Amino acid sequence: MALRNEILLSVHDLKVFFHSDNTVSRAVDGVSYDVREGETVCLVGESGCGKTVSALAILGLVPQPPGEIPGGEILFKGKNLLDLDEEALQEIRGKEISMIFQEPMTSLNPVFTIGDQIEEAITTHDTVEKTEAHRMTVELLTDVGIASPEERMRDYPHNLSGGQRQRVMIAMSLACKPDLVIADEPTTALDVTIQDQILHLFRELKEKRQMALLYITHNLAVVAEIADRIHVMYAGIFAEVGNVEQIFRNPCHPYTMGLLASLPSRARKGQPLYSIPGAVPDPAYKPQGCPFHPRCPYVQENCRREFPEMCDFEDHHFARCPVTYRQRKGS
């Protein structure tokens, strides 16, 4: 993908820790990435690897305490969001950066009608007439593919199906025409056909609105359909970064390889589906050295001791694995 556009969001060495009892969970442990205008960036990883937290950090929604952001910066249109106070952040939330959450069931307030909730998003940031807000809401709902929006607006969330609710969430996130939409596993809680529709909707809207999208998911299949750039995250760090082609064709990190191997589309008939042994480490008790080493099939002595460097495999394709790097470059 050409690097024609301006950088919209630039995250440098972001760290988010959580304090509990006597331990510190290093949920996000130094990640850096850029999102350019109109670009779709994906954060991929298993649950518990810090994807959601890093997204929440952008909007300043990490609860502090127990959370803490000890270092890094988040530059949005040149401003460091971490330096902004709560009021300035409110200006940005919803207006310039908006977010869609994983659980459409619980993310809508059950005691307000969906019309109220969307109109609220509009009137919070723009001074518009009530009737105007109403009209815009209808428009938004139509855009996200809700039939008879006038009636739906008077409904409470529990009257809607999961897919419809997610559409409402999307409509709400688009209300103020933000430059960046963060979608945190927007399709995970939905069944497969609906997932597809929603993905479709995302692509459509992105075309139409020219907005950037930070898409967070654990599902590589989804990523393939939507992403421009992919960041594979493991235990609070990026394991591998690259565009769709690079990652899918030429995965360089053993973790990415494992993820790809476990995709059902890659499995051969009759063979059990591959799964990476073990589980994501507790962020409070990360192993020394490479955080992936206890699960890594190519683990070497060094991996257990030294934290791996980011290695530059090809054009804008990095992976945090000196072992494969040595293999590939060395051969």
Next chain:
Amino acid sequence: MMGVNEKRGSAFPEGGVLETPKKTLFQENWGLFRKNRLAMAGLMIFVAFFIIAVTGRVLTYGRDPYFNPALVRLQEKLRPPLSKPNLETLKPEEVPRLGIYLFGTDDLGRDVFSRMFQGSWVSLTVGFVAVGIAVVIGVFLGGIGGYYGSSQINLGSLLASVLLGGGIIGILLGGTAVGVLMVLLGAAVAAVLIRMGNSKAKRPIPMGFSVLFLNLFSVDVLITGLIDIMLCFPSFFLILTVVALLPASIYTIMIVIGLTSWMGAARFVRAEFLSLREQDFVTAARALGVSNWRIIFRHMVPNAMAPVLVSATIGIATAILTEAGLSFLGFGVPPPDATWGNILSNGKNFLFDAPWLTFVPGVAVLIVVLAFNLFGEGLREVLNPKLRER
């Protein structure tokens, strides 16, 4: 909130280089609890109070107690705290053990310190026994309501139990003939039920008896009905009525407070059981053929105890206050047993002459009840994940 800690505690299955330190549920809760300073203070006072009360039991009862709370020294009445006894007028055995009246003396010259000491035991007993009764009844009825909720009660068993119960009450009240008749009838109905019930599957029930198997309402309706009925009585008034009408004694008060405050526990347990009953581990246990009672007591009761524990802790505090309130009206634990409540309410008559008679027990009750409440609140926060601080 964030799903960050969700996977805590799962160890790596193979080649696990670093084990996540394992914590039992208790350790984890204890860790959380220890962070709550108010609750910890509460717990410490609670433990101290417990120790004092038990020591009080040992040192203030018997023929010749070490601290004699009932020893009257009229000439030494209303001495302020820390004052020295007038040794000339006292017989050697009447001199207070500590050499001084630590908390002063009351209107009969009794040593307030000894009385407080004894009172701590009595107050503690009142609180614990009353709440114990309430918890036992509550867990029992709530458990039945929650577990057997949908079982039906048929006309026959209702008839049998009403007849039996009524008959026994009748006999106790003196109506022997009617009572015996009712008991016999009840037994007959019960016998018919058992025989028919056993052979129910094999042959049809004769016409006349089938009415006995007419289902009336479910167990749950009965239990919730009972709870509703109890809740219709204003509790302090119910206690007051009963305490006023029955002969006053420490046991009456404990039992009455217990009998009128089980509804909370019953509701908690019932609700908890209703949800636990649907959970997999219970279904599994049932599939394995574990008996109902074992399921209830081994699997469900421990799981339902958390809210009961919290309400019991706070219940003890309330019981101590209730006893003090009853004492104010003159219906508390009667002499010679001293309780903090009756020391306090006796003392208020001398508020202007001997303020310590009011303040010593008043502040003591305040501290202990506060400790119980804070401890209970701490427990609540720890045991309820939604309120947990992380």
Next chain:
Amino acid sequence: MRRILIAVPTFLILFLLHSYLYVPTYEEQTRGNPERLNEYIDASIGDAQILNPILSADSASSAIESKVFEGLIDRDEELNFRGRLATHWEIFEEAYFYINDEAWIPNLGKADAQGIIRLLGDAIRDRKEREDKLSKSLANIEKLEALPARTFEVSKQEKGAGGEAVPVTIRVAAPPRIRMVLKDVDQELFDHLSGLLGREYFSSFDGARFIDILPETFSSKRSAYARELLPATENNPVIVFHLRSNVRFHDGHVFDAEDVRFTYEAIMNPKNLSPRIADYEPIKAVEVLDPLTIRIVYKRLYSPALGTWGMGILPAHLLNSRALREEAKRRGMNPEKFFLRQSELSRKPVGCGPFRFREWKTDQYIVLKRFDDYWEGPPNYKGYTLRIVPDLLTQEMEFYAGTVDQYGVEPHQVERLKNDPTYQSFSGLSFGYTYIGYNMRREPFKDRRVRQALGMAIDVDKIIKYVLYEQGESITGPFVKQTDFYNHAIEPLPYDPEGALKLLAETGWEKGPEGWLEKDGKRLQFTLITNQGNNLRKAILSIAQDSWRKIGIDVRTSVLEWAVFIQERVNKLDFDALILGWSMGIEPDLYQIWHSSQTQPNQLNFVAFRNEEADDLIIKIRQEYDHDRQVQYCHNLHEIIAQEQPYTFLYVRKWTAILDRRIVIKEVDPDGTVRYSRIKPTKTGNYGFYFNKWIKLPEVPRFEVEG
């Protein structure tokens, strides 16, 4: 939303606090308010129940009733009777006996009415020659006449064999009768006359001979009917009251003898459920002789009778059946079921006492205003108010603040306030005493020595000194201590634990190995009970327990709610020992509490005191109208009771009161000079005797007559 949540409570709190600005301070209410001096404010723990003297039985009601209503008589400072609505009265007796024509009279033989009259007439004339007792009785006879024989019919309802009501007619052919009018009541008249007429003359009279019963089936009741309808002798004391003229009720209606009769009838009317009915039951007839004279005839000798006429007199014109019917109609109630208890006048009483009723707010206050037409001249205070303050501590605080003139002061407070120059304190013996009673049906209390020993183990003087702060005195018997009836010669039991142990040892109770007293291996153990709600009794309970434990008696204690205490334990005679008090009338009638016939369940002699000599004295006392003789009987009875120790008599409390020193007695002489004097309790301890002359002054005045 947030602003509302903060503004509303802030505003509320400010609003509530600012109300402080409108409240008059105590200063403004008392010293700043001259009108306050003209009002007397009393405090009471409980509210009155019903303001009708014949219906009420509680102390708050009687406090009000004593101000609103007036009786025919009351007692003066020396406890002698004093006329109020009655100016004076006479007591004499009419005595009757039937001619027993079968009896053999010494020196005369059988005699008819004329014969008896002649005999008696001669005897009266010649009485100087007679022995002392009879001559006194004869001298007392003022009038002697024979009533001719007569026949009359009485019908009664009896229960038939099947329980149904059967009318029974009794035909009586009464023989002639002798009527004597006596100058003074003489309970020994017939006793003495039998010396003249023969020992058997009265007792052998067989009334059954003169009775016919229809239907015959009830003949078995003949002798019972005879005793009722034809008693051989009859003593009918008579009281004639001469009433004060021109006394008015608060509504202006003039008081007369009809009101007295109405009051009596209202008490006796079973529909009214008057608790006083027992006092008036001995009355045979109430006759209005003229508007200012009323004559009351009694069925039998009953010396407490005169005292019952202190009862407040009700206004007949407002409460008679016609008035009640009208009131029922006005209030839309069923006149058939409308009686005195339902009348509004029970909450808005009208009497002829010194204060007239103004307002009653339930559980808050009762306000009375001075009655300017009071026959003895209006009181000095313009108003009297009874405030209901249920909590003693807040009563005390209101008293210090000066918004209450009097409160239920406790002994320890008297001790503290006695020396305060702003207050004056009074005390005087009250009419009640506190005791420990033993159930003499049970072991070990059957033995007099045990009872004595228990009494000796308790240091009553110490209780009086420290618990009562000297606001009490020891007492040795059941009579009111400040009356003549009380025998001061009797010494109280000494405090002597050693002596008590010796007495107990005599009865077989010896110290056992654990230090408890034992007999035949059984520990001396019993339960002492008292009622809840009385702090002094609770203190006595603890002290008694402690004293008895010190000599090795294992005493359990229990404090019971009043109704339970009485109905479950006392009335059912289910107790070992109890602490209780009796509040006495001045009349020395001890029948209900000490007579052996009163030992059944639900009766008042629950300790089961039985003593023949005492029984005899008790009867004599209640029939004796002569004060000196009554005193002699009482002293004897007192001695017996003190000897037997059925109770451990503890103490009689004092009335204690604390008043502002500025409250004084103000008297105006006929020439207009005003004299102030200190309030002093009467000999009997009643400091409120001159209440009508009390007034509160801005400053303590100089008293003309010091002392």
Next chain:
Amino acid sequence: MLAFLGRSLIQKIITLFFVSVISFLIIYLAPGEPSQIDPLNPIFTQEVLERFRKEFHLDKPLHVQYFYFYRDLISGKSVSWKDNRPVLGKIYERFLNSLPLFILGTLITWTLSFPVGIHAAIRRGSFYDRSTTFLAYLLISIPGFFFAYMLIIFVVTQFHVPVIGMETFGISSTGWSWLMDRVWHLLLPSILFGAGGIAVLSRYVRNQMLEVESQDYVRTAKAKGLPADKVHYKHALRNALLPFVTMFGLILPGLIGGSVIIESIFSWPGMGRMAYEAILARDYPVILTVNFISAILVLVGTFISDLLYMVVDPRIRL
């Protein structure tokens, strides 16, 4: 909806019946008889006692007494044995006295608990949160009468104004200052009345808020860029309020309740004292009527709270 109403109506009537039977039995089987029948008063003779008993139907079998009693109660004819006044009239009079106390107490409780509880939840773990927790528990841990005396002595000695009774005794002022005088006399008892309530309710509000604050939709609201106040006071509070709406129904029984202790200390002629005195005097009609009315209020209260819950929570439809 109608089915629900019908079912709960029948259920409540059955409950009421059992309550009436049980309270009747407690009172009638307990030892002791009405104080009119005071057997230790020498002026009462056995006949008088019997007559009283007959008048009160105490000589009849229990079920007949039950029938008589509830017939009189329902037809409004029962009279107090103590002073022969109609029971309903007496209760109404006391009810009017207790009502201002109840209203002000409830007002104080509800208006104070919410800001305190919400604020504590929002600033959870802060000094504010901890100190309000402590204070709240302090309030419910003081024995009521001890607290009352402390307050009274403090006010009387510091400000020299009366606090006892329903109004300054013998007050002659009228209009506004009369009203404010009454308000002042209401103040202390209603603070005491409300103290326990504030403690319990504010804790409850706090916990409820905490629970709601952790919900996803609150995060959504934040992500929308709503100001913090709007997030807390609109989105979170609205949800947290739901259970409290139902509590409106449950305070109904407080109308006829009342604390004997506080009323006695403050010389307040309220319901509590009347009921207490009725118990001591065994004035059965009064005790049972109060009990019956309060049972009705409890049942009506729960019914109202069920209805309210349906009204406020859009998720519940029957």
